[in-house]
Amino acid sequence: MKREWLNLYFVMGSTDCDGRDPRVVLQEAINGGVSFFQFREKGRGAKVGMEKKKLARELKEICKRHDIPFIVNDDIELALEVEADGVHIGQEDTPFSMVAERLTPEMIIGVSCHTVEEAAAAVDDGADYIGVGPMYFTTTKKDIREVKGPEVIREIRHAGLTVPIVGIGGIDAGNALDVLEAGADGVAVISAISKAVSAFEAAEEFCRIHNIVTK
Numbered sequence: 001m002k003r004e005w006l007n008l009y010f011v012m013g014s015t016d017c018d019g020r021d022p023r024v025v026l027q028e029a030i031n032g033g034v035s036f037f038q039f040r041e042k043g044r045g046a047k048v049g050m051e052k053k054k055l056a057r058e059l060k061e062i063c064k065r066h067d068i069p070f071i072v073n074d075d076i077e078l079a080l081e082v083e084a085d086g087v088h089i090g091q092e093d094t095p096f097s098m099v100a101e102r103l104t105p106e107m108i109i110g111v112s113c114h115t116v117e118e119a120a121a122a123v124d125d126g127a128d129y130i131g132v133g134p135m136y137f138t139t140t141k142k143d144i145r146e147v148k149g150p151e152v153i154r155e156i157r158h159a160g161l162t163v164p165i166v167g168i169g170g171i172d173a174g175n176a177l178d179v180l181e182a183g184a185d186g187v188a189v190i191s192a193i194s195k196a197v198s199a200f201e202a203a204e205e206f207c208r209i210h211n212i213v214t215k
């Protein structure tokens with residue numbers, strides 16, 4: 001797991017694209033500088049079964065062409081079937097040990113965390129990276145926890161945890177810098193890229209912001 005992969009983590013499924021073709025949105029976002037991708041097919045109208053698998057394969061191929069890791073949200077069977085690079089799980093999803101048992105050792109496992117305690121537990125379990133959120137209010141995910149802001153990332157770093165971290169939830173070009181300055185390696189974003197007029201320009205803008213902290 002390379003820390004730089006998390007510089008700009010795009011998370012997306014077909015329901016996040018305002019009716020646009022998710023393959024086109026992903027390609028544009030990658031052209032703009034996305035470095036990591038998670039297929040998260042959720043919500044009303046989400047694809048299931050064969051259709052979900054077909055879309056997963058297509059999005060994975062796009063990622064592969066650009067050497068971008070392809071992660072599947074909480075669907076171990078699908079991840080194995082499409083030979084994904086890893087799986088992302090939430091606190092209420094399949095337990096870490098069960099996921100790790102099913103995957104091959106080189107596959108990446110990311111875990112959503114909301115507190116220092118959850119972060120420490122994820123590190124103990126062997127998580128390759130953690131997603132910390134929600135940073136800000138968002139309507140993209142319905143069952144979000146209490147908004148804590150970038151401060152929780154600062155607390156996780158102060159606790160001595162060096163695990164790769166992305167902030168997630170309500171992140172846009174106006175607040176991404178605060179998340180990075182709190183100690184995140186990168187930002188994970190759905191709507192600020194998937195619903196942007198230009199996914200390319202939105203991704204480019206996040207990359208510019210990331211460059212401010214790394215220079």
Ligand code: 3NM
Nearest residue numbers: 133134138140141169170190191
């Ligand atoms: N997880 P947007 S918030 C998928 O807090 C997800 O763990 C969250 O979407 C968490 O960038 C969230 O559109 C939604 O706000 C992120």
